[in-house]
Amino acid sequence: MASYRGHLAFASGLGFIYGGIGASALQMPPALALLGAGVVTIGGLLPDLDSDSGVPVRELFGLMSAVVPLIMMPRLINLHLSHEEVILWLALIYAGIRYGLSRLFKRFTVHRGMFHSIPAMLIAGLAMFLVYDAPVLSQRAFIAVGTMIGFFSHLVLDEAYSVDFRGLTIKLNKYAGSAVKFFSPSLIANVSTYGILGLLIYLAWRDLFAH
Ligand SMILES: [Zn+2]
Numbered sequence: 229m230a231s232y233r234g235h236l237a238f239a240s241g242l243g244f245i246y247g248g249i250g251a252s253a254l255q256m257p258p259a260l261a262l263l264g265a266g267v268v269t270i271g272g273l274l275p276d277l278d279s280d281s282g283v284p285v286r287e288l289f290g291l292m293s294a295v296v297p298l299i300m301m302p303r304l305i306n307l308h309l310s311h312e313e314v315i316l317w318l319a320l321i322y323a324g325i326r327y328g329l330s331r332l333f334k335r336f337t338v339h340r341g342m343f344h345s346i347p348a349m350l351i352a353g354l355a356m357f358l359v360y361d362a363p364v365l366s367q368r369a370f371i372a373v374g375t376m377i378g379f380f381s382h383l384v385l386d387e388a389y390s391v392d393f394r395g396l397t398i399k400l401n402k403y404a405g406s407a408v409k410f411f412s413p414s415l416i417a418n419v420s421t422y423g424i425l426g427l428l429i430y431l432a433w434r435d436l437f438a439h
Pocket of ligand 1: 275276344382386
């Protein structure tokens with residue numbers, strides 16, 4: 229599989245192109261186009277949240293716990309909370325990702341298991357869609373799609389590198405498989421992945437149509 233740096237370089241290149249298309253052809257505001265470039269880059273790192281060790285995964289959760297509260301700001305502001313309540317929520321989300329979510333990932337995911345898959349890509353995109361609130365739907369979609377493009381670039385790169393330069397297949401956990409997959413051999417992983425995906429689809433649907 230490609231290295232952290234490889235993913236970062238590839239996804240940031242794609243992000244640059246995506247931001248450029250956003251600013252020109254899609255006529256997104258410049259700041260949003262830049263944000264789009266940023267989420268493609270972060271999306272390209274996301275699948276490796278499932279690795280259990282190493283500095284990159286710790287760094288990644290650190291990055292996520294800082295970035296997600298920032299991206300949630302418009303949503304929190306729309307809730308008309310007091311300044312103190314906003315600060316408390318930001319702190320709570322930070323700690324939840326940094327300590328809660330990272331434990332869950334460590335405990336329940338297998339490196340290159342179901343978090344390296346097409347449904348996981350959709351989960352990342354939908355989660356971003358729910359987290360990021362913008363007055364215009366196309367702007368929300370721009371950010372969500374950017375996340376998925378970055379995520380997908382990671383899967384493709386991992387797939388391409390699952391055979392190393394000597395032509396040997398890299399040894400992976402038995403539950404790992406192709407990176408660009410819809411299912412894994414683990415029934416529990418499949419059920420929980422599609423369960424989360426279904427829940428997010430429902431929440432996005434409710435967010436769009438139910439009020
Ligand atoms: Zn990977």
